[in-house]
Amino acid sequence: MSGHPSVVAMTANSLLQVILVILGGPLLLGLMRKVRCRMEGRAGPPIRQPLLDLRKLARRERTRPEESSWIFPLAPVVLAATILVVAAIAPMLTTRPAFGWAADLFAVVFLFLLGSVFLALGALDTGTAFGGMGASRAMTIGALTEPALLVAILALSVPARTSNLPAIISQSLDHPAWLATPQRVLALVAFVIVIIAESGRLPVDNPATHLELTMIHEAMVLEYGGPDLALVKLAESMRLVVLFTLLANLFIPWGIAGAPGPSHLALSVVATAGKVAFLGIAMAAFEVTVAKLRLFRVPELLAGAFVLAVLAVVSALVVA
Amino acid sequence: MTSALLAGTALTGVAAAVAGGVAPARVRTGVSTALTLAACALGLVVGAEVLHSGHVAGIRTSSLMPLSGLSLALDRFGALFVVITAVVGICAMVFRLGYDGHGLSSRTASCILPLFVTALMLVPAASNVTTFLFLWELMAITSLFLVLADQGRRAEVQVAGQWYAVMTQIGAVALILGLVLLATHCGNQSFSVIALRAPHLPSWVRSTAFVLTVIGFGSKAGAVPLHVWLPRAHPEAPGPVSALMSAAMVNLGVYGIIRFGVGLLGGGPSWWWLLIMALGALSAMFGALHSATSKDLKRLLAYSTTDNVGLMLLGVGASGLFASTGHRALSLVALVAALLHVVFHAAFKGSLFLSASSIQQATGSTDLDGLGGLLRRMPMSGPIFLIGGLAIAALPPLSGFVSEWLLLQSMLHGLPTSDVSIALAMPIGVGVLALTGGLTAFTFAKAIGIGLLGLPRTPRAGQATEVHRSMWTGAGLLALLCLIFGIAPFLVIGAVVDAAGDVTGMHHSGVMTHGWQIGLQGTPGLLAPGLLALGLLGAGGVVVLARRLIQPGPVRLTEAWGCGRELQTAQMEYTATSFGEPLTRVFEDVLNPARDIDVSHIAESRYYTEAAVIHTTLDDAFERRFYRPANRILQQWGGIARRVPNGSVHRYLAFGFFALIVVLVALA
Structure with a gap:
């Protein structure tokens, strides 16, 4: 943990993180789809299928509804930009990324919120019933996710005495005993529920449905097509990778590069990819076994996550 | 220097009010707005200078007001609020130049608006109890008049004005009681003396004064449960006034709690x-x-x-x-x-x-x-x-x-x-x-x-x-x-x-x-x-x-998908009510939404509907559970009290006689 990496090395690292997230997002989705298909007894499309889909979409013509304003084409850009910024500054491969001092957990959360708000605005800009329906539901779930998320962050930040992501991760590397404490376990469960809700996976939302009564995220992006739809889909998959990586690094930090140098980094890429793939397979397997919750049952799930997060903070104080 | 500018701010504000009152209708809005702008600009300079240098700007006259006279002293903490008010005031006045309607161009409103802005800027500078209460009430009453500026045209304005008047006066009563309690126990009404002596007062005096001032300031800040006036008065007030109330006036409630709780009482x-x-x-x-x-x-x-x-x-x-x-x-x-x-x-x-x-x-x-x-x-x-x-x-x-x-x-x-x-x-x-x-x-x-x-x-x-x-x-x-x-x-x-x-x-x-x-x-x-x-x-x-490199072609305008309907109309769109519906359901217990569906049937068959109207209302829980019942009880008591004095001279003489006896017995 000594020696300051050079600016060039840190920037290269950030660039590597961004590129891996861009490529890893669609591949993760492909992997999860494959696992799901296999468990249901189907062959399923190849893992690289989402990448091929993106290429197909990107070549199509751009369209937008007649009555929409400049918000409609801007929304996917803002969504993608927020995730790119997080991918660049967050400690995904190393505990010392470029601008790691700026990777505050609260800032990351509010950046994601910025993306979600713009996607909802883009949906409302179409002036259709579906856009409004999706936006209303997504924002309701988003508003209710926030308390659980921030209190869970608090539970992680209290022992580390900071909400800076690289600092939290390197401190848990230094004190591995922290990872087994009750507050970590409780916070982990809260985080998993929050990530399921934020990324619109089962049982909160079904990404594979186009049924009016149940769709949330798909209703919001119904009017997007061509390169704009590709951008939304890519951004959503990138968000899943970033969330999985942060989850993995916060709760199972081993493998992340603590020191500079290409060898550490290469090891970290392999370890992180492995952890994220494991989480993806686990979530896909879980998704096969559950049914989607009714929309008005989702708040109960999120309230449960909030209670767990509060318990995590309280136990953090009792233990500390 | 800053003291002179502070005096200048106050005087320019008063001049703007006078100009708004006497200028002919053609130039009225222009003149009073320009002078108010000048007052805000002066206030901004004073505030910025005090914030920068830390020197207190003060004015003290013993003749201008009864009791101990007018006393203003602007420190950095107050200056922060003066700067906020001045900036909001400048923007609101620039806005007003193009704003028409809502009764803001009348003679009364043109006279009162500058007074309101000036009072807002001077409240944080008040440095004794009388001055503070005078400016506070000036601010409250001028804002009440401005909320009522449009009352000729819409009935809701009057209801809003009544709510505002009652809530602001309840707050004022609590505030006067609290400040008087504090001043009498400290033996002086100057803020600097109170700040020295208040930490050594008995704790019941300090706590009572604190709770009373919190009620007073909380009602002005719009804190729950004293907020009921806010969602009524703000929508009815003319645009620049609602901006000033929300962006500058409620701040002073927070100012008051910090100034009295932390500054004068020294924490608790x-x-x-x-x-x-x-x-x-x-x-x-x-x-x-x-x-x-x-x-x-x-x-x-x-x-x-x-x-x-x-x-x-x-x-x-x-x-x-x-x-x-x-x-x-x-x-x-x-x-x-x-x-x-x-x-x-x-x-x-x-x-x-x-x-x-x-x-x-x-x-x-x-x-x-x-x-x-x-x-x-x-x-x-x-x-x-x-x-x-x-x-x-x-x-x-x-x-x-x-x-x-x-x-x-x-x-x-x-x-x-x-x-x-x-x-x-x-x-x-x-x-x-x-x-x-x-x-x-x-x-x-x-x-x-x-x-x-x-x-x-x-x-x-x-x-x-x-x-x-x-x-x-x-x-x-x-x-x-x-x-x-x-x-x-x-x-x-x-x-x-x-x-x-x-x-x-x-x-x-x-x-x-x-x-x-x-x-x-x-x-x-x-x-x-x-x-x-x-x-x-x-x-x-x-x-x-x-995106541009991958797909350089133009963006084609298309028709949005309307489930097969040919024409996309606004009727298909989500409304604010429908957007908020999931949240209303989740928080049903707090919001207690009422829903009323009127269905009228076609005369020939009641299986076919002619029209369906849905009314949904969301009441403020505090208004429904507390203020309305309280109001009802007050009305009842008032009805009983009105029955006692029925206009008969004999009865009044009897009241006087019995009161005299009670007093004599009590004294004996």
Whole structure:
């Protein structure tokens, strides 16, 4: 943990993180789809299928509804930009990324919120019933996710005495005993529920449905097509990778590069990819076994996550 | 020098009022607005100079007012509020130049508006009890008249005025009692003497005075449960007045709680501050929930003011709690967070109220269910509202995020503690902050998405055009401040830290600025709003460029998918009511929505409906459960009391006779 990496090395690292997230997002989705298909007894499309889909979409013509304003084409850009910024500054491969001092957990959360708000605005800009329906539901779930998320962050930040992501991760590397404490376990469960809700996976939302009564995220992006739809889909998959990586690094930090140098980094890429793939397979397997919750049952799930997060903070104080 | 300028501010304000009262109708608005602008500019200079130099600007005359005379002394803490009011005042006056209607151009209103602005600027400078109460009441009464400016045309205005008058006077009574109690026990009514003697008073006097002043200031700040006037008065007041009330007047409630609780009483036991935190948490959640489900744009903004006052009080309460348990540096961090939120709230709420008034002028309505498609039709006011809305939702890189981050940090660092009250209050505080943050994002996604985007829902909204340029300039200046403060918060943090240091007497702050970044002393990690803004801009630019390179063709305009319907109409669109429906259902127990469906059947067969009308109402729970029953009981008592004096001279003589006997018996 000594020696300051050079600016060039840190920037290269950030660039590597961004590129891996861009490529890893669609591949993760492909992997999860494959696992799901296999468990249901189907062959399923190849893992690289989402990448091929993106290429197909990107070549199509751009369209937008007649009555929409400049918000409609801007929304996917803002969504993608927020995730790119997080991918660049967050400690995904190393505990010392470029601008790691700026990777505050609260800032990351509010950046994601910025993306979600713009996607909802883009949906409302179409002036259709579906856009409004999706936006209303997504924002309701988003508003209710926030308390659980921030209190869970608090539970992680209290022992580390900071909400800076690289600092939290390197401190848990230094004190591995922290990872087994009750507050970590409780916070982990809260985080998993929050990530399921934020990324619109089962049982909160079904990404594979186009049924009016149940769709949330798909209703919001119904009017997007061509390169704009590709951008939304890519951004959503990138968000899943970033969330999985942060989850993995916060709760199972081993493998992340603590020191500079290409060898550490290469090891970290392999370890992180492995952890994220494991989480993806686990979530896909879980998704096969559950049914989607009714929309008005989702708040109960999120309230449960909030209670767990509060318990995590309280136990953090009792233990500390 | 600054003292002369302070006097100049007051005199110019009075001159503006006189000019508004006597000038001929043709030039009335122009003259009084120009003079008010001059008063605000002077106020801005005084405030900025005091903030910069730290020298107190004072005026003292013994002849101008009864009792101990007029006494003004502006320190850094007060100067912060003077600067906020002056900036909001300048923008509101620029806005007013293009604003017509709502009775603001009448002789009375032109006379009273400058007085209101001047009183707002002088309240933070008052340095004895009489002066403070005089200016406070001047502010309350002038604002009441301005709320009533449009009463000739709409009946709701009168109801709003009644609510406002009652609530503000209840507050004033509590305030007078509290301040008189404090002044008599200290033996002097000057603030400097009170500040010296108050810490040594018996604790029941201090606590009673504190609770009374909190009731007084809380009613002005619109804290729950004293908020009921706010969602009524703000929508009915003329545009510039509602902006001044929400962005400058409610601040003075927070000012009062800090000035008296921290500055004069010198802090107190932890239950004081737990009370403030509880008030704050209740206001924040209640306000956020109601603004998330309101469908009137100005009512939504008014409830959101209650929400933001709640966040400020949460910060003030946390600050007091830390101070009472000995965490002095943290106490200052929380206070700085609360004051930063006051500054930022003034900017975004001012711009939101002003642009909402522009929308009202352009479309004739503030009902979200009748708006839509305004971003394209109002190319300046639309984006201004958008910026204000994103800032208030605490989204980076705009200003609201910075103060919320700082508030979260102060709560996070307060946590490793042995004090049970802190250990319980802080996680709840973070939960409240997070829930209101999420709800505010929901609210403004709704306000922007339903109000500005999509198809226009009424013909009026479809024909809307951009308003007069001075109107969008006034609102735009404040929106610009949201952007600047969000990216470069270091521009204001120094002044806020100084102001907080002045009132607490602590000049060592835990908040540091590192160039463009801000952080807390002794902890790794910084908030880098400038860097985030740059990153977002850069990443967005790359994405746009990539999209352009991959698909260089033009964008084709298409018809939106309407489930096979041929024509896409606004009737298919989601409304504010339907947008808020899931949330209304989730919080059914708190909001208690009432729903009434009228179905009229075709005469031949009752299996076919001719028309169906659905009425939904959301009542304010405090209004329904507390104020209405209280009002009913008062009316009953009043009815009984009215029966006693029936006009008979004999009865009055009997009253006098018995009263005399009672007095004689009592004295004997």
